[in-house]
Amino acid sequence: MKQSLFESRHKAEWERFSLTLDSLERGRKTSRTGSFPGDYRRLCCQLALAQERGYSSFLIDSLQQQVLRGHQQLYRHRSQLGANALGFILADFPRLVRAQWRFVLAASLLFFGSLIGFALLVYLFPDLVYNLIPVEQVSQMQSMYDPDGGHLGRSAERAASEDWVMFGYYIMHNIGIAFQTFASGVLFGLGSAFFLVYNGLMIGAVAGHLTQIGYGQTFWSFVIGHGAFELTAIALAGAAGLQLGWALIAPGRLPRVEALRLAARKSVLLICGVMLFLLIAAFIEAYWSSMTAPAPTTKYLVGALLWMLVALYLLFAGRTRHAPE
């Protein structure tokens, strides 16, 4: 068949298909969506014919463009996020954390190990803190948690707008750290390990130092509440990063790039859960931890409850298959 005959025979069809594509790309509903897959496959067939018969480049290229556009409309990666956020929160996220328990364990050991270890060291040998944190920052930290200074005790007169400032700041700062910890895992896990240990050391140093000089009450009652979510989230972000690194170190039977791609697809889900945790943490930090009205005992109690809640959630949520639905 000559090209001009072929073109004139299918021209109307192609124009119709192009119109359907236009409206689909703009997200509008059309009456022709039902026949779209059939139309698309007929177009593919025509393209194959045109190539096989050696028709001109113009025809083949324009058919190829149409097929590409159709391909992008017909085939999509089903998004694992968004589709059922509730199911993800209630079951899939804790399930994922448990499935990745090796990485979670490794990251937790790195993070909490360095945190607790260095806190104890600083508590026993107070001068160690200056090896890690400059003097000015230490004194700034001290004045912040000074029981008499009352910087945290913005108590009653503290305006709601100030909570807002801190809420915004915590979101930006903490999620930024979590993202860094995760992303740098692609450097064979070294980046994640570094950020986990580094953040662990920093927090440990501050905790050890403040406890040692007797500001423990203000410090611990402040951090215990949101720490449940914040510290867990950092450890989980590190776990996601380590997973990326491990895929590169030991890809198994896959090529490294492919292993990385598969690991990344899972770890990005972990990161979504981490973001959720950090949002909750920022909320608690800005609106509950900063309150000075409740007695420290209440704060410790609530803090312990929150820690338990996180542990129970990660350990037991989603154990039964159809609980979320």
Place this chain on the structure above:
Amino acid sequence: MLETTALPRKATLSPPLDTRHQVETPEGIDLPLRPAGLMVRAVAFSIDLALRGLILGLLFIVLAFLGKLGAGLGSILLFIVSWWYMVLFEVLNQGRSPGKQCMGLRVVQDDGTPIGWSASLLRNLLRFVDMLPFGYFLGAISCLQHPTFKRLGDLAAGTLVIYREHPLTRPQLPDVEPRRPAVPLTLVEQRAILGFAERQRELSEARINELASILAQPLHLPASGSVVELNAIARGLLGPA
């Protein structure tokens, strides 16, 4: 234009001369995608960077009037603009951030399908590593050594930055009387003659003659007037002769 069509069955496809990336669809069609290289992506990123700076600058001026509330909003906005700007544009605007749109680029998945939330989030989170140790050093190295110019984020997310397709205009063939070729043509020769006729408007006189003399020999055409002959054959291939 190099085509991978009309090869004998079972012949392995020879890799194309340019950087086109073939994606085979479930329908058995090879779709060519044209990956974008380092320079054009760097320019697109610079545009995005400048735009982000501008947005933040304007917002901070506005928020400065709001006092404390503004400061809180400001840090949330800073967070959104620095980490989510690319993700939001890529997912909601068919894979195009404003910079990419300016440079005629878009992001797609490896298989040519539109980019989703998780892939976009991933490739933009790993931007942090691509920027290490300074100024996109790792990203640039990865981009330069990869056949389809992927940076680390693209490798992990399985995405590809490609040139957007532009609508084609129908080329005008020279107006001559169609005729049949003297010898039977192979498909490659047929495509070559059609390509010659379609692209003639863009070529200089000397180049046309040079190309025609190359084509004339295997087709047993006289050296003089071979351009007209070739155009006539092309016409004949297209329509009734």
